[in-house]
Amino acid sequence: MINLTFPDGAVRQVQPGLSGAKLAASISKSLEKKAVALMKDGVLVDLADPITQDAKVRIITRDDAEALELIRHDAAHVLAEAVQELYPGTQVTIGPVIENGFYYDFFRNEPFTPEDFPAIEKKMREIIGRDKPFSKRIVSREAAKEFFKSRGELFKVELVDAIPEGQEIKFYDQGGWIDLCRGPHMTSTGKIGSAFKLMKVAGAYWRGDAKNQMLTRIYGTAWANDKDLQAYLTALEEAEKRDHRRLGREMDLFHFQEEGPGVVFWHAKGWTLFQALIAYMRRRLRADYQEVNAPQVLDKVLWETSGHWGWYRENMFKVQTAGDETEDQRVFALKPMNCPGHIQIFKHGLKSYRDLPIRLAEFGAVHRYEPSGALHGLMRVRGFTQDDAHVFCTEEQMAEECLKINELILSVYADFGFTEFVVKLATRPEKRVGTDAMWDHAEDVLTRVLDRISRESGGRIKTGVNPGEGTFYGPKFEYTLRDAIGREWQCGTTQVDFNLPDRFGAYYIDADGQKKMPVMVHRAICGSMERFLGILIENFAGHFPLWLAPVQAVVTTIVSDADGYAEKVARELRRAGLRVETDLRNEKINYKVREHSVAKVPVILVAGKREMEEGTLNVRRLGSQAQQSLKLEEVVRLLSEEATPPDVQREKAA
RNA sequence: GCCGCCUUAGCUCAGUCGGUAGAGCGGCGCAUUCGUAAUGCGUAGGUCAGGUGUUCGAGUCACCUAGGCGGCACCA
Numbered sequence: 215m216i217n218l219t220f221p222d223g224a225v226r227q228v229q230p231g232l233s234g235a236k237l238a239a240s241i242s243k244s245l246e247k248k249a250v251a252l253m254k255d256g257v258l259v260d261l262a263d264p265i266t267q268d269a270k271v272r273i274i275t276r277d278d279a280e281a282l283e284l285i286r287h288d289a290a291h292v293l294a295e296a297v298q299e300l301y302p303g304t305q306v307t308i309g310p311v312i313e314n315g316f317y318y319d320f321f322r323n324e325p326f327t328p329e330d331f332p333a334i335e336k337k338m339r340e341i342i343g344r345d346k347p348f349s350k351r352i353v354s355r356e357a358a359k360e361f362f363k364s365r366g367e368l369f370k371v372e373l374v375d376a377i378p379e380g381q382e383i384k385f386y387d388q389g390g391w392i393d394l395c396r397g398p399h400m401t402s403t404g405k406i407g408s409a410f411k412l413m414k415v416a417g418a419y420w421r422g423d424a425k426n427q428m429l430t431r432i433y434g435t436a437w438a439n440d441k442d443l444q445a446y447l448t449a450l451e452e453a454e455k456r457d458h459r460r461l462g463r464e465m466d467l468f469h470f471q472e473e474g475p476g477v478v479f480w481h482a483k484g485w486t487l488f489q490a491l492i493a494y495m496r497r498r499l500r501a502d503y504q505e506v507n508a509p510q511v512l513d514k515v516l517w518e519t520s521g522h523w524g525w526y527r528e529n530m531f532k533v534q535t536a537g538d539e540t541e542d543q544r545v546f547a548l549k550p551m552n553c554p555g556h557i558q559i560f561k562h563g564l565k566s567y568r569d570l571p572i573r574l575a576e577f578g579a580v581h582r583y584e585p586s587g588a589l590h591g592l593m594r595v596r597g598f599t600q601d602d603a604h605v606f607c608t609e610e611q612m613a614e615e616c617l618k619i620n621e622l623i624l625s626v627y628a629d630f631g632f633t634e635f636v637v638k639l640a641t642r643p644e645k646r647v648g649t650d651a652m653w654d655h656a657e658d659v660l661t662r663v664l665d666r667i668s669r670e671s672g673g674r675i676k677t678g679v680n681p682g683e684g685t686f687y688g689p690k691f692e693y694t695l696r697d698a699i700g701r702e703w704q705c706g707t708t709q710v711d712f713n714l715p716d717r718f719g720a721y722y723i724d725a726d727g728q729k730k731m732p733v734m735v736h737r738a739i740c741g742s743m744e745r746f747l748g749i750l751i752e753n754f755a756g757h758f759p760l761w762l763a764p765v766q767a768v769v770t771t772i773v774s775d776a777d778g779y780a781e782k783v784a785r786e787l788r789r790a791g792l793r794v795e796t797d798l799r800n801e802k803i804n805y806k807v808r809e810h811s812v813a814k815v816p817v818i819l820v821a822g823k824r825e826m827e828e829g830t831l832n833v834r835r836l837g838s839q840a841q842q843s844l845k846l847e848e849v850v851r852l853l854s855e856e857a858t859p860p861d862v863q864r865e866k867a868a
Numbered sequence: 869g870c871c872g873c874c875u876u877a878g879c880u881c882a883g884u885c886g887g888u889a890g891a892g893c894g895g896c897g898c899a900u901u902c903g904u905a906a907u908g909c910g911u912a913g914g915u916c917a918g919g920u921g922u923u924c925g926a927g928u929c930a931c932c933u934a935g936g937c938g939g940c941a942c943c944a
Contacts, residue, residue, distance in 0.1 A: 317939095325872060416939030417871025424941045428871050431939070463879080472917080472935050526944055551944060585869050585942055586935090594943075685944055709944095736944095773901050800901070808905030822903055834904060841904065 219270045234261040235401070238273045248275040250400040251284055258284070260350055260398040276405055282438060283311045288348070288399055288406045289338070289436040290316040295391040296337035297326075297432070306393065307369040307420065307429060314446060315435035319418055321369060325430040331412040334432075338410070345404030346389025350397060358383045358394065369420065370394055409443040410436035453699060458751040459591040465756055465814055467764070468592070476589045476596030478744055483764035486793065487747060490762050490859075492577055495601050495740070497861055498626060502618075503575035503603055508555025510579065514545045516554045519717055521647050525686050526550065529583045552578035553711075553736060556604040557718045560732075565722040570732065571607035571615055577743070578602050592748030599743040605735040606720070612733050616663045616691075616708055619737045623706045624675070626739050627695050629860040630750060631759075634696040636676045639664050640683035647687055648713040656710045657689045664691065687713040690736075697753040705746060709736040756814045757836060761859040763793070763816045769831075770797040770806045772822035779826040783819065783846060790854040811836060817853065 215227045218237070228237070234252030238245045238261070252259050253272040258280060265271070274280050290309035297304055297320060309318030320326070326334075353361070355374060362370040373394060377383055386395045388403055400406075413433045420426035437443040454460070462468045467484030470477070480488060499505065511533050517523040522530065531548040549555065556574045565572065581597045588594050605615050620637070627635060639660050642653045668677045684690055693706035711734040715721075721729040740746035750762070760766055767787060769780045777798045787794040795815075797806050803820065810818050820832040820841075831849050833842045844852070858866070 327872070414938060415872060418940045419870075422941075424870070428940080430871075433939080470936090475935070520944090522944065529942085529944080553944090582943080587869060587871095587940080588942060589936090687944080770904095771901095772903055775901080802900095802902055802907060803904050804902090805906055806904085811905055818904080820904065824903085832904080839904075 216265065217268045218265065221272050228265070230266050231264040233264055234259070234271070234273065237265070237271070241273070245273055245275070249273045250276050250281055250405050251398055253280060258398050261401055262350065276400070276407075277438060281400070284398065284400050285406055285438060286311040286316040286436045288403065289410050289434060290318050291386065291388060291393055291395070291399070292338050292341050292403055292406060293318050293334065293412075293432060293434060294393060295341055295388065296334050298391070300333060300337055305367055305369050308373070315413065315433060317431050317433045319420075319429040319431045321427065321429050325417070326415050326432060328415060335412055339408065342403050342406050342408070344389055345402050347402045348399040349387045350399075351385050351387070352382050353385050355383055358385070362394070406436065407438065409438065409440045410434055411443065411447075456699075456752045456755040458593075458748040461751050461756040462592070464812070467751070475586065476584060476594075478592065478595060478597070486764040487758075487762060488743060491740070491743060491747060494629070494859055494861065495577070495626075497859075498622065499575050499603075503573040505575050506556065506559055507576055508549070508552055508559065508578065510549055511546045512549060512555065514547050517547050520554045520714060521686060521717065522550060523547075525645060531581050531583055548581040549578070550580050550582045552576050552580065552600065552602045553604055553714055553734070554718070557714060557720055557734075560606050561718065561720050565606075567608065567722055567724045567730070570722060571605050571611050573603060573605045575601075575603040592744045595742070595744055598745065600738050601740045601743060602736070602738050605737070606715075606732040607735065609733055612710065612735065613659055613663050615735050616660070616710070617666065619708050619735070620663075620667050620691075623693055623739050631753070632695040632697070636678060636694040636702070637664065637667060638678045638680045638692045638694070640680040640690045640692055642684050642689060643682050643686060645686050646684070647717070652712045653689070656712055660689050660691065660710055685709055687711050697749060703749050705741045705749070706739045707737065707741070711736060758814075758816065760816050760853070760857045765795050765813075765815050766793045766857055767817035767819055767853060768795050768797050768810045768815050769819045769821060770803070770810070772803050772820065774798070774800065775823060776821045776826045780821045783821060783831060786846065786850055787853065790850045792853055792857055807834065819849065
């Protein structure tokens, strides 16, 4: 006999080999019907699997949260069956569960289009309606390969070969249609229900490798019920409304055009935002950093020395004279990074150990030839501004510098309202420079720093490791923040580098009078200012806190008699440092309120006859219909206080 | 870069079977002076992304190029 422990702590003795299905049946008739899988020691397994030893068990019904991934996984199988039924000759490959849904990759000479969806969905519903049971059987490697080979499923043959020796090969049969799968599945296709929808088609490389064939991927979403499906579709629409490309146009922040793929035309309002962000960062750097500026165009030898010319040449802009007659054939590069420039500044003149650490910061405009398919609004561009810095320090100072940077990064994020972060250590990649000993050392230092960050945050900051994701010259920390709608963005990085100082021959004079190589720490907080602004636009859905809003308030009139008063109000607010516009157009107040609300101006100050006579303003805040009548002086005081950036407020309070 | 889709007025989008381009918003003009999310009337605005081809005739069909969108790959 074996002991099964139930979620309520109850223990039951049963015969070994009892299946989850039988177990459910022994509890109640209704549970037998509702059960779709078994949770055994924290792992989902098929209901038909025998339980052979003591375990903690829980019967999973379709309504349990754990069943959702099964619904999606089963839906992927049904999608594959539907496609093969409708389009014979299509080869199936893989079909995993992903966040919010599933996909299946197919190989077919003619790719699918969304126009095929109605037919496929209809067929899926038909298969689900048949409600055939999922049944599993273990097969031998040879039998599995033979089976797929005979059906012309060459991708599946490759998949069988990829299964590690000693691992079982399982076939799942769903009413005659069979797929290779590690499972688990629910009891029958009918359990999938009807709350699913095919979403999009996309190309995807076989096994994620660009050297392989392109497959057609069909994405779908699936939920336990229609209400959840509908909620998901609504959330997608909401996310679309805060798309920074859309808000950028609606709020007149920036634009892109054909002649400049991947480079931003910043309009006045967008540039105001940009400048507000840079001004904030400058204040945060004032105490510890020296701001510098290195050239845009430098001879390619510098990039050869750094290694960029070797590793990233395809992604660099080459710059040469455009003249046809010129003899000067010298090749320059538009800088893709700031580090070589900063090293030149460090190397200029002798540095003493007493000078260290030297922290050079730059809002450096860099250009990278990103693949055309990678471009995406402000999030991925070919010309952008990094809030970059390089700290030149001694070995002993390195860990302390990393911690100091960590504090700065986290406090910057907090000032923008981001409170959830993950810090990951990215370790040595295959493509790299420097000796293994150097890498061992650098990774060792960062691992210890990461432990300390985690420990000192009291577990508030999550940490992790990204193996092989480091840069070619050193390991790094990747700072990821979570936005208002739960999306994660990797922004900041801290990189420890023993390689570039060596390659460029940078040194300082140590206490013993000897030349010594400094360690270099690269760091960025926002990463790309353009991208960070894109993230901010989406995070706030364009509804910026007052200190960032490009137009902080609009003063508008109800009657033209109040025009003079409105001008005076605007002057006073501007004198207090606020970004204010007036709207004296001969339009109804409804019209003007609507227009400025749509433009997401945080504060509308209405001046009518009454306000003019009383020296007041009627204040209306974005997102609220409430009105508040306040004295002009009061408005100036309240708004300038609210528009004070968080760091300045902190300084004042201190 | 790869796969698929898209590109019509400043913006959002119609445009039938291949027969000579349309709406709303916005702009401009006039009237309206009005109390918190769209006042009325009038008016201008187009190389249908660019090119080549098929055709008596192309916004519409085919091919090429560019840009965009969704994924994939990439992201120093």
